[in-house]
Amino acid sequence: MGGEKLGRSVFGRLVAVLRGSTRAYWALTGLWMLLRVGTLSVGLLFQWFFDELGAEGGVWAIIALVAAVEAARLFLQFGVMINRLEPRVQYGTTTRLRSALLGTALSEPGATSRTVPGESLRTVGEDVEETGFFVAWAPTNLAHWLFVAVAITVMMRIDVTVTAALLSLLFLLALVTAVAHSRFLRHRRETRAASGRVAGALREMFGAVGAVRAATAETRVSAHVARLNAARARAAVREELYAVVQRTVIGNAAPIGIGLLLLLIAGRMGEGTFGVGDLALFAFYLLVLTEALGSMGMLSVRLQRVSVALGRIAGFLGGRLRPPPSHPVPAPRGRGGSEPDRKATASPRRLSVHGLTYHHPGTHRGVEDVDLLMESGTVTVITGRVGSGKTTLLRAVLGLLPPERGEVLWNGRPISDPASSPTAPRLGYTPQVPRLFSGTLRENILLGRDDATFDEAVRLAVLEPDLAAMPDGPDTVVGPRGLRLSGGQIQRVAIARMLAGRPELLVMDDVSSALDTSTERSLWDGLLNGTATVLAVSHRPALLRAADRVVVLDAGRVEALGTYEEVMAVSAEMARLHAATDPPSGARMVEESG
Ligand SMILES: Nc1ncnc2c1ncn2[C@@H]1O[C@H](COP(=O)(O)OP(=O)(O)OP(=O)(O)O)[C@@H](O)[C@H]1O
The missing domain is CATH 1.20.1560.10 (ABC transporter type 1, transmembrane domain)
Structure with missing residues (x-):
C-alpha cells in the first residue's frame, strides 16, 4: 500500500x-x-x-x-x-x-x-x-x-498600566467571542441536521403520497412534518442569536476599548506623560x-x-x-475500459477462499470461517435464509469488505488488492440492488468503455426485446431523471453492464429475483455456457440444480456444500428452505430445468 x-x-x-x-x-x-x-x-x-x-x-x-x-x-x-x-x-x-x-x-x-x-x-x-x-x-x-x-x-x-488594562478588556471580549462562536457552530450543525430531517420527511412523504392517502394519514403526516419544521425553526433562531452576539462583540470591541483608553489617559495627557x-x-x-x-x-x-x-x-x-493516480483510477474489474489485458491461459484457473471471516462493525453478524473452491468454468450458488450472510460473503470475496481473517487466492496466490491486482481474475459484479445513473441505457451499460462488447452484453442479459420496445432504443434516457425501468429491467441492465467488461468471474447477488420464468431461463442459458466462472446468490431451484456446487449458509457459516442433490440429502437448512419455497413455482422451475 x-x-x-x-x-x-x-x-x-x-x-x-x-x-x-x-x-x-x-x-x-x-x-x-x-x-x-x-x-x-x-x-x-x-x-x-x-x-x-x-x-x-x-x-x-x-x-x-x-x-x-x-x-x-x-x-x-x-x-x-x-x-x-x-x-x-x-x-x-x-x-x-x-x-x-x-x-x-x-x-x-x-x-x-x-x-x-x-x-x-x-x-x-x-x-x-x-x-x-x-x-x-x-x-x-x-x-x-x-x-x-x-x-x-x-x-x-x-x-504598561494602560496597555495591561486594555488587554484585560480585549481578552475578556475574545473569550466571549470564542464561546459565542463555538455555540454558533453547534447550533449551525443542529440547524443543518434539522433541515435534513425536514427535507427527508418531505421526500418520503412525496414518495409515498398514495400510501399516506390510503391510510388516511394526511393529518398525522402533516403534523409530523410541522413538528420537524418547528424544531428546525428553534435551532435556526439559536444559531442566529449566537451569530449576532458574536458580531456585536467583535463590532463593538474597538469603540469600547477606545472609551476605556480615553478614560485611562485623560489624567496622563494633562501631565504630559x-x-x-x-x-x-x-x-x-x-x-x-x-x-x-x-x-x-x-x-x-x-x-x-x-x-x-x-x-x-x-x-x-x-x-x-495516497497521491492522486497519474493514470485513470483502476475500475473494479468488469466495470471499466482500462482493465489490464490478462492473457487467456490454458492452465487451470481456480479461486479459493480460506477461513474467510468478516463481522459488520459492532455486531456479531457476518460470515465465519468460510472455505470455498471455484474451478474455472464452474457454477457455484450460495443459498440460505434471509440474513444468513450471503451478500456479506460475496462482498468479502470481492474485497468490498476487508476480511478479519482468512484470504482469497487466485491460482494459489493471495489477492491482496482485489481491485487492481493483475494476478486476480477479471471480475464482474451485479449487486442485489443495482443503481443506475441518469443517462442513456448505452452509457449505463458501457460506463465509458468502447461499445465493442455492447451488443453481446445486451443479448446475454436478455435486454434486446426491451430495447426494441423503447422509443430511442439504447439511447433512451433512464435513471432518476429518465424513464423509470421495472425492477427486472434494472437487474438486466446491471447484468449487461457487468458483461460489457468481459469478466472471467461473474459474481451475482440474487439478480433474477424480479424476472419472469422464461426471461430467467434465457438469462441462465446464455450465462451458464461453460466458459465463465459463476458465483451467484439465489434461491431459484433451476439455478440450484444447474450449479456444480451449492453452498448453504446458516448464520454466517457454511452448513452444507455439494451438488443440489447432495445438499438436499444432508442439509436440514436446505430442507427448510425448500419447504418454504412456493411448491407450485418450485415444482415448475425444477420441471423447466430438467
Ligand atoms: N452494514 C451492516 N451493518 C450491520 N449489520 C449488517 C450490515 N449488513 C448486513 N448486516 C447483518 O449481517 C447479517 C447478514 O446480512 P446479509 O445481507 O449478508 O444477509 P443475506 O443472507 O444476504 O440476506 P438477504 O437474503 O436478505 O439478502 C444480517 O443479520 C444483517 O442484518
Whole structure:
C-alpha cells in the first residue's frame, strides 16, 4: 500500500495534506506576516504624524509614507494573496484530498466500511471543506500572533498600566467571542441536521403520497412534518442569536476599548506623560488587536474541528494519503475500459477462499470461517435464509469488505488488492440492488468503455426485446431523471453492464429475483455456457440444480456444500428452505430445468 503516512497528530496530518501546496502556503504565511509588519509600521507612522503635527515640515512626507504602505498592502492582499495564493492553498488541498478519497474508494472499496455508514459523503464533503478552509485561514492567524506580540511590546514601552488594562478588556471580549462562536457552530450543525430531517420527511412523504392517502394519514403526516419544521425553526433562531452576539462583540470591541483608553489617559495627557501621537498609535493598534484577538480566540475551536475532520479523513484513507493516480483510477474489474489485458491461459484457473471471516462493525453478524473452491468454468450458488450472510460473503470475496481473517487466492496466490491486482481474475459484479445513473441505457451499460462488447452484453442479459420496445432504443434516457425501468429491467441492465467488461468471474447477488420464468431461463442459458466462472446468490431451484456446487449458509457459516442433490440429502437448512419455497413455482422451475 503506497502513499504518505498521515500520522496521528493534527499538525502531522496538516503537514501531510499540505504537501503539493507547501510553497504557496509559506508564501501566503510570509506575505501575511509582511502585511502585519506594514500594519505595525502604519501605527508608528500615525504616532509620528501626530507628534509632528505641531512642528514644521515632515507631515506630508509621513502622509506619503502611509499612503505608500497602504497601497502596497492593498495590492498584496487583494492582488496576490486573496486572488491567487489563498485559492491555491485552499482548493489545492481540497482537490488533493478528494482525489485521494475517491481513489481510495474506487481502488480499495472496503474503505467505505471503515467509516460509520453514511459518513463517507460527509467526509468527502464537509470534512474536506473544513480542512481546506483551515489551511487557507491558518496563515492569517499566524500573522495575527506576530502582530499581537509586537504591538503589545510597543504599547508596553509607552505605558504598561494602560496597555495591561486594555488587554484585560480585549481578552475578556475574545473569550466571549470564542464561546459565542463555538455555540454558533453547534447550533449551525443542529440547524443543518434539522433541515435534513425536514427535507427527508418531505421526500418520503412525496414518495409515498398514495400510501399516506390510503391510510388516511394526511393529518398525522402533516403534523409530523410541522413538528420537524418547528424544531428546525428553534435551532435556526439559536444559531442566529449566537451569530449576532458574536458580531456585536467583535463590532463593538474597538469603540469600547477606545472609551476605556480615553478614560485611562485623560489624567496622563494633562501631565504630559501620554502624547497625542501615543493616543493615535494606541487607537490604531486597538482596532487591529480586536480583530486579531477575535481570530486567535477562534483558533482552538477551529483546531478542534479540523482535528476531528482530519481524523475521519485519515480513517477513510486507512492512515495514508495516497497521491492522486497519474493514470485513470483502476475500475473494479468488469466495470471499466482500462482493465489490464490478462492473457487467456490454458492452465487451470481456480479461486479459493480460506477461513474467510468478516463481522459488520459492532455486531456479531457476518460470515465465519468460510472455505470455498471455484474451478474455472464452474457454477457455484450460495443459498440460505434471509440474513444468513450471503451478500456479506460475496462482498468479502470481492474485497468490498476487508476480511478479519482468512484470504482469497487466485491460482494459489493471495489477492491482496482485489481491485487492481493483475494476478486476480477479471471480475464482474451485479449487486442485489443495482443503481443506475441518469443517462442513456448505452452509457449505463458501457460506463465509458468502447461499445465493442455492447451488443453481446445486451443479448446475454436478455435486454434486446426491451430495447426494441423503447422509443430511442439504447439511447433512451433512464435513471432518476429518465424513464423509470421495472425492477427486472434494472437487474438486466446491471447484468449487461457487468458483461460489457468481459469478466472471467461473474459474481451475482440474487439478480433474477424480479424476472419472469422464461426471461430467467434465457438469462441462465446464455450465462451458464461453460466458459465463465459463476458465483451467484439465489434461491431459484433451476439455478440450484444447474450449479456444480451449492453452498448453504446458516448464520454466517457454511452448513452444507455439494451438488443440489447432495445438499438436499444432508442439509436440514436446505430442507427448510425448500419447504418454504412456493411448491407450485418450485415444482415448475425444477420441471423447466430438467
Ligand atoms: N452494514 C451492516 N451493518 C450491520 N449489520 C449488517 C450490515 N449488513 C448486513 N448486516 C447483518 O449481517 C447479517 C447478514 O446480512 P446479509 O445481507 O449478508 O444477509 P443475506 O443472507 O444476504 O440476506 P438477504 O437474503 O436478505 O439478502 C444480517 O443479520 C444483517 O442484518
